[in-house]
Amino acid sequence: MFHATGIGGQSMEKLAASGYLAGVLDITTTEVCDLLFGGILPATEERFGFLAQSTLPYVGSCGALDMVNFAGIDTVPEKYRHRNLYVHNPQITLMRTTVDENVAMGKWIGERLNRSIGPVRFLLPLGGVSLLDAPGQAFHDPQADAALFDAIESTVQQSDERQVLRVPHAINSPEFCSEVVRHFHEISQRPFV
Secondary structure (H helix, E strand, C coil): CCCCCHHHHHHHHHHHHCCCCCEEEEEHHHHHHHHHCCCCCCCCCCCCHHHHHCCCEEEEEEECCCEEEEEEHHHHCCHHCCEEEEECCCEEEECCCCHHHHHHHHHHHHHHHHHCCCCEEEEEEECCHHHHHHHCCCCCHHHHHHHHHHHHHHHHHCCCCCCEEECCCCCCCHHHHHHHHHHHHHCCCCCCC
């Protein structure tokens, strides 16, 4: 398991590219938020790069793409001070991503998924992309989520091998986890050339 802390994603991808993994479940991709919008735990521009070099079965999702990570509240850049901020603890402040930011992330991720040479299933959790994005929670924003999902779907060139699938559950629910496992088993048991 790799934490979505920038270096976590890099470590996972390095292992995937080196042949040490049998497949990848890439559920929390929040590092993309931090890369594109100035958070403290960013991915690099190479995020998802191993997909262009590996035939590993890959199941991904958009976990925590509703939040950009900053340190304490006083470290949030001035240009973001008016935004929907959530103080997770004295060391971590989260900022809700907007509709426009979600469109940008969806296109960015979709373009990278299009480079895949192996089997890909990218699951969209319609019930929320994080605990804070669930109905009644601080970051619940159906319009922002819809913008993200639509941008991913419209950008990804879908085929039998590369699919984006809407799942009617929240990302942290047991039902969503079951869908992840089901899709992984489905694509990992098929022969690939």
